[in-house]
Amino acid sequence: MKQVVVTGLGVVTPLGIGKEKFRQNLRAGKSGVEAETAEVRDFEVEEEYAGYDRSIQFALKASSEALVDAGLLSGESVSFERDEEREKAGVIIGSSKGGISSLMQEMARFVTEGPGGLSGHLYENFLPNMAASRVAAAFGFHGPSEGIVAACATGAISIIQAYNLIRTGKAEVMLSGATEASLSPLILAGFRNLGVLSASLCRPFDRNRDGFIPGEGCGVVVLESIERARNRGAKIYAEIKGYGLSAAACHPTAFPPSGNSIAMAIKKALHQAKLHPSEIDYINTHGTGTKVNDPLETKGIKTALGKYALSTSLSSTKPLTGHLLGAAGSVEFIINLLAMEGGFVPPTINLEDPDPQCDLDYTPLKGKSKQIGNALSLSCGFGGHISALFIVSAS
Secondary structure, three states: OOOEEEEEEEEEEOOEEOHHHHHHHHHHOOOOOEOOEEOOOOOOOOHHHOOOOHHHHHHHHHHHHHHHHOOOEEOOEEOOOOHHHHHHEEEEEEOOOOOHHHHHHHHHHHHHHOHHHOOOOHHHHHOOOHHHHHHHHHHOOOOOEEOOOEOEOHHHHHHHHHHHHHHOOOOOEEEEEEEEOOOOHHHHHHHHHHOOEOOOOOOOOEOOOOOEOEEOEEEEEEEEEHHHHHHOOOOOOEEEEEEEEEEOOOOOOOOOOOOHHHHHHHHHHHHHHOOOHHHOOEEEOOOOOOOOHHHHHHHHHHHHHHHHHHHOEEEOOHHHHOEOHHHHHHHHHHHHHHHHHHOEEOOEOOOOOEOOOOOOEOOEOOOEEOOOOEEEEEEEEOOOEEEEEEEEOOO
């Protein structure tokens, strides 16, 4: 099996577009949330992509940023020494809701104008796989191409799938992550009726938490075999060392009361990474700020790590970015890369009155300096999709 490393990253988020702005605001604990949603501001659409759904536009921008960061993009094209290399360069970019906003717009036209009122680009814009398709076409990647759908675990599972393709030799370089632009009235009303939206602030692990703030955005990383990365002298952020997947399909939106499904994913990731619970330096939790799930996530972490859970640094970054839904897992994976690179633990802002049931070190209010040799991302999605993904320092 091949070792797999991260050599580039790109972000389009409410906290900033591009790595440097995003990193700066992350370290400062500055929130990108405004009022009831977290929207991407100052996003400039490339003229050639103006007719695409916003989620696809995000994916193209983040992918371009990631390729530039990895030193693979020269001008507007990716250079390969041989054409055969394109066959082992792939794209896995998922989305939990695809182009739902475009679908709603086309539906409105259909109701008012009939079938003749449709634009003709319905399927090109709303299918969840179209972000991956557009990115592969834009950059000439002819290898594996997929669009993963796994609710709020989509981003992490997309990266895991790309990791496995490289690890088993079926690909050499992959663009992977997830994109989301689904802040439509329909989606917001659905969340509101489920009772999972906050009426004020997202406060993960706080006694007064009442839900999350939905957001939009995209996170994409470049993954390569370590041999390829070293041969071309690429900067390596980290190595992906292991992952765990589990199902908590007991309820559409809640975890099982035991927290065992979360513990199972963490234990599987530890086993594959050959790490002991005492070696975990930082965990970026799912941490949505909902009444039911935050204590169960805490319970799952404690079950997996035992006594070492009490000495592990954790945080939820959703109060900073908003809950980016399908893109949450890939953006939070990128947060772990930047935390490792910069030697800091991001804060859980708004955590002013910790819930006694959430009694771990969730880094309240302010971030802190800490050397991070390995970090874990936890992602959980409606329907019971749970992932735990480890990165370790490649130095």
